[in-house]
Amino acid sequence: MLGIFRKTSPSARWPIAASSADQLEGLLHEHDHLLPLPKEPAALANILEVSIVDYLLTRLDATEGAEHTRGTERGYPDLEISGPAFGGSYHAVDVKVARRGDTNKSKTQSRITLYTGNTYFKWPDLHWPGTMRTFNDYRSHLDIIIIYTLDSDSKARVQDMEIIVQQPWKIASKQRSSTTREYLGAVESIAALRDGRGEFSTPAEFYRFWRAYPFKISAQVQKQLARLVQKQQQEIEQLRGQTAQLPLED
Numbered sequence: 001m002l003g004i005f006r007k008t009s010p011s012a013r014w015p016i017a018a019s020s021a022d023q024l025e026g027l028l029h030e031h032d033h034l035l036p037l038p039k040e041p042a043a044l045a046n047i048l049e050v051s052i053v054d055y056l057l058t059r060l061d062a063t064e065g066a067e068h069t070r071g072t073e074r075g076y077p078d079l080e081i082s083g084p085a086f087g088g089s090y091h092a093v094d095v096k097v098a099r100r101g102d103t104n105k106s107k108t109q110s111r112i113t114l115y116t117g118n119t120y121f122k123w124p125d126l127h128w129p130g131t132m133r134t135f136n137d138y139r140s141h142l143d144i145i146i147i148y149t150l151d152s153d154s155k156a157r158v159q160d161m162e163i164i165v166q167q168p169w170k171i172a173s174k175q176r177s178s179t180t181r182e183y184l185g186a187v188e189s190i191a192a193l194r195d196g197r198g199e200f201s202t203p204a205e206f207y208r209f210w211r212a213y214p215f216k217i218s219a220q221v222q223k224q225l226a227r228l229v230q231k232q233q234q235e236i237e238q239l240r241g242q243t244a245q246l247p248l249e250d
């Protein structure tokens, strides 16, 4: 992604003829058809995330026996995959974008957020809004992390992109990624992210630590939780009723 296409430009010349992507880029530049991508980290990250999920969806479409669903904007995960190609179970794939530090290039500028800690992650057997199924319904969780250096002078903004694929628990830290939101943070060292050297030695240790973490539970989350627990109880009672009606075998 090199910029945003600007349809009308004072220096437009038509037709444009190009025999390669580089040549087309040059011509679009020359005739002022490219506007820069946003510099603001969250906006830039969103554009990158969406385009990476788009790319994965195209590849999954071309894979026999692969099924996929794109997640909601603010939910978890960004993408779930399933189908015979993946053993029939559901797998969660989340895309994260992080900028290299301005002063220290060996770290991310801020901690990557792995999960929201006070909802689907804390109560993994309830089906939270914004998620496609319960956290525990996923056979595996995978993060695709895009690390980049911000280049304010270029229209693409992104330089030296590195892609890291890791399981979230392997790159987890014991720090939150935000002082105001209930987020679990990753380690900051890019080498540690690359090598999967987080602060936990087993998934069990990671889940124990973060599920016991005293995250704030807002009134809204509490209300939602009560509703989900009630719904689960109703389902259990319904199942009990069905079992009671089953004919007894002798």
Ligand SMILES: [Ca+2]
Residues within 6 Å of the ligand: 049, 078, 094, 095, 096
């Ligand atoms: Ca994401």
